Amino acid sequence: MRRRHHFHIDHAGHSVSVTIQTGHTAVVEVLVDGKETGHATSGHGHPVAVHIELPTEPPTPATVRAAPGPGIPRCVLEVPGVEPQVMSPRLY
Template identity: 70%
Template sequence: MRRRHHFHIDHLGHSVSATVQTGRTSVVEVLIDGKETGHVTTSRDRTVAVAVELPTDPPTPVSVRATPGPGVPRCVCEFHGGEQHVMSPRPY
């Protein structure tokens, strides 16, 4: 059975959202300011990292690390310099 889980964080005035769709294969989509900028498919509960950039001047590299399972999915946003922030789940 497939389920969608949504996560969000704001950083440097930009919106970073992630959707994790679980099931036989997991799909992770990352949106920056509402535009899809990263997409990856993985098997089962394997943790994946999606590299994207915030549209700042110069662009800021960001990595969204998603863990589809076991249990409830989790997402962490990793910024340049090793700074990490847990992304808040969104109920929609």
Template identity: 70%
Template sequence: MRRRHHFHIDYRGHSVSATVETGLRPVVEVLVDGKETGHATIRDDGPLVVPIELPTDPPTPATVRATSGPGVPRCLLIAEGDLDSHVMAPRLY
């Protein structure tokens, strides 16, 4: 059974959203400011790192780390130069 889980964070003035679709072929899509910037297929229950860029001047490399299970999926935003990762909050739509 396929299920979609949505996550979001506002970071340095930019909107970063991720959708984790679970099921037979789990997929992760990442949008920055409403534009798709990353897409990957999860091969197992381990974490998947999707590289993205934040449209700053100069662009800031970042990654979204997504886990599809076991249990409820989770997403973290990790920006280059930051010592901490940022938890992306789940959204219900």
């Protein structure tokens, strides 16, 4: 059975949102300021890293690490020079 899980964090004035659709194959979609900037798939609940850029001047590289399972999905935002930040779950 497929379920959608949503996560969000604000970083450096930008909104980063993640949707994880679980199931046999997990689908991870990342939006920065409402625009899709990355996606990935993962089989059997394996963690996945999605590389993105924050639209700063110059652009800031970042990585969203998503763990679709087992259990409750989790997301972490990693930006160079900053402690990794756990993304908050959101109910939609």
